[in-house]
Amino acid sequence: MSNRINREFVVRVVFAISLATLSVCGRSQAHLDTLLDFGWPDALFYNVINNNDTLVMNGACLDTNLGQWGLFIAEMDTTGNLISKIEYFDTSGQHILGLVSLPLVPSGQGRYISTGRISSQVFMILAVDSWGDSILYTEMYPDPNVRAISPNHLIRLDEDYWIGGWKQHLDFKNDLFIIRTDSSGTIKSEWRYGEPEFNETLTSFIPVDDTLCVMGIVKRTDHSSITPLEQWGFWSQITAIDSAGDIQWSWQNDSVNQETLVTGLHNTPAGWVYLTTRFEIVQPGVWGGHVKVVHRDTNFNLLWETDISPTNFRENLPVQLLPSPDGTWIAGGNYINAYDGDHLYISGGVHKLSADGEILWEVHRPPMNDSINHTFSYFHGMTMLSSGSVIAAGYTEVNAPVSKSFAWLIKISADGCVDTLCVTTPTQIPRSDLVSISVSPNPFVDIVTFDLAELDLADLILVIQDMSGRIIATRSIEYGSTQVSVDLSNRAASTYVYQLWSEGIPVARGKLVKLE
Secondary structure: OOOOOOOOOOOOOOOOEEOEEEOOOOOOEOOEEEEEOOOOOEEEEEEEEEOOOEEEEEEEEEEOOOOEEEEEEEEEEOOOOEEEEEEEOOOOOOOOEOOOOOOEEEEEOOEEEEEEEEEOOEEEEEEEEOOOOEEEEEEEEEOOOEEEEEEEEEEEEOOEEEEEEEEEEOOOOEEEEEEEEOOOOOEEEEEEEOOOOEEEEEEEEEEOOOOEEEEEEEEEEOOOOOOOHHHOOEEEEEEEEEOOOOEEEEEEOOOOOOOOOOEEEEEEOOEEEEEEEEEEEEEOOEEEEEEEEEEEOOOOOEEEEEEOOOOOOOOOEEEEEEEOOOOOEEEEEEEEEEEEOOEEEEEEEEEEEOOOOOEEEEEEEOOOOOHHHOOEEEEEEEEEOOOOOEEEEEEEEEOOOOOEEEEEEEEEOOOOOEEOOOOOOOOOOOHHHOOOOEEEOOOEOOEEEEEOOOOOOOOEEEEEEEOOOOEEEEEEEOOOOOEEEEEOOOOOOOEEEEEEEEOOEEEEEEEEEEOO
């Protein structure tokens, strides 16, 4: 298979977003962080790891010329300077997409292994050599006898690679799979796990020693979306398998719906620590969940558990858990921490907990300071530096004036302060640099006019939205235009919001009031 490799790198920090932290840095103190598009129309990070103080990220990028999504692996130093970047697009024209915390494993000097999905029935392994600017190999793993396949986890054990995930069969039942390959991706063994009366999903997969791996599993009843919520059931399970794939032991939490996941599983001398979600019925026909960190001893007796999600919406999702050098824990996930009318706002969040489960600080990365863009900020992965600082990665979706995804990185110190990454040749535009323009009349009845005489900006786009975030009018404005008028006579009397964009950057915004 031929490879398309492009090492050209363009970093554009499109706009800075304030970050509210609850820490020793001060309550609700504003900070700046950066969004990156790597020169692509869309880019996002799936995960980040620390490889000897080199940040390594995998992610997805959109090539509009090919009309395809592909994967990329990039290296940066801990101040954000690019070291290398390799991208891969499937030559058969298929999109390659990943998952939250898409596996990324170092396999030698400058070499990394990642996975991706080609289609619902095919996944792949991508092996790259960043030092040699080359793709070492790609290996495809099709299974035409299933409805869907998801490779959630990848570990290296005894010089082999172990891929773990779940498959949905033609009868809509889920079970688990583990595939063991050699260093070139050739399958050596494949094992399936599951019980006929349950659906299982693999949510953690870690090596314990040279011969033993442990799976974190969620088991659920065979229910559908129309099954009454009172009949739904979830259980957490932790199961160990040896190098031959044989189960050595297994534990299950018998308290139904108290733990619906085993994410970010860690084995410590004091027992097991992981993230999970407590399932609950919020109101008739509506379910939700609280994210919590759980610590159990070596016999799985509960030592402590701590709720960390600000709300109980079902969109709350734990993603990753890291141990800190000082014995504390760092938890990352996605949370609904704002609610505006009929719109939910998802933001990435990072919490630090003491060894006893006390929350020491939390950092939430809001999607935007204003809600009118209805953007979402997703946390996808994080890694720990030797200093105790955390590098978190993810992406932000911006829906106006055009839909676009930006990858983001933030650096959080051990005490919860946000340290902006220094990025090569950035152009930062703080939100405080928004300009004021004259709008008249305002309030208005039919036509409203925007005065642009004081602006000397190119590629202006005017976007008008209703208070639900729906775009009701856009205008592309020629360079040198001194004003633009918009006829909204067919719109109801209400309050609207306008934004003026230049080259993808918001430069002005405000409210409009339409009268009868």
